[in-house]
Amino acid sequence: MEAVANNQLVSIEKPEIVAPPNWEPVIIGILCNWCSYAGSDLTGTSRIQYPPNIRIIRVPCSSRVDPWFLIKSLQTTADGVLVSGCHPGDCHYISGNYYARRRFLVTKKLLNFVGFHEDRIQFSWVSAAEGPKFAKVVAKVTEDIKKLGPLHLYKKENFEK
């Protein structure tokens, strides 16, 4: 972690990119309707604080998440992505999260291979009853990505004339 040179935060993939002062990461959270979205709702109704860096998108199931969503998020505004679904065995559609699990692993490894830090893309299983867990997950993801600095890889605006 070569983060703190003159108290400045640099992007881990591109050390020449320095984060602006008071930089806050943007995290896209893609949550499954039946477990994680309800879980995040519970977090809110239970008045548990969690970092406001996450922007939540609701999808029907974690297997609805095409790797496109992750690539597109990282290419536009996001510094990191969190995908969350039901625990194995709890899927509303019986086996959606098992299919999703395979896709997530391959996507994560491939993006890591081409130069994204592996903590940019994170996954979690959060059930509808796990409000406190959701707050912890978001706190951890935000903390991880804050350490990595801003993401400046294959961003659309950097290359288009």
Added chain:
Amino acid sequence: MDYTKQIQEIASKLFAEGKIDVFVGYRLTGFDENQVPVLIRDQKDVSQLVFNDRSVFNLVNYLKYEHTRNKRVGLVVKGCDSRSLNLLLTESQVKRDKLYVVGIACEGVVDEQGNKMQNCMECVFPDAIVADEMLGTPHEVRKYKVNADIDELASKGLVDRRVYFEEVFENCIRCNACRHSCPLCYCAKCCIDQETATLYNGANTTSGAFHALMTWSLHLAGRCVDCRNCEKACPSHLPLHLLHKWNERVIYENFQEHLAGVHEGDRGAFYKYSMQDPDDFIM
């Protein structure tokens, strides 16, 4: 490895018996010893056919175009080609009873400079899996080897890999030859061609190339058979195999040693799941 005579005889016999409408094989380019694919529609043209260690292209690709659709086709396949044919059969893209497959027990092919291709040195299934007729002596069972380029690149640091791949994506000219040459990319309307889809980054820029190649390699993850048609077609000579071989390795190591197209009826790795799939990367 020279089966020119046998293949000419087989094709000639098939035409004489009226079993096929078109035969897909290789012919010489005419100005050097390299070969190009050829579609033979008449018995008198059969003498054009050749087969030796310069028969590099995957002819299964020709099953997705109109000139072979709804026709009875004779076809030459090597080991890797037969795996892609197996996948097309499994995915209901071609009908087995309309095909006459001449399988080769392949000893490896060479590139234009005459060096043995890298994927042939790492080949796991050199013998054709789908075949009506086999030529050559079958090989013993081989073991899966991790690609040497992958090993080298994966051992480098994150920043080095980022720099390397940024150059790769920068050199892509978005001609989509990789997709056209891939036997498994058969969609009539490809998702990366959509003009109105807001999800897709269609720009001819590094970011657009990144999006297109990542999408492409993820659609082929667990299906790619490492025939390297895409690399032979790429005008920028991009190392496209790196993406596919990396996915293949991740899938082989994590999902019960899955290799694409080696069993009949076995679809890609993303069409099935197992309770033993790794879960440790998920919070």
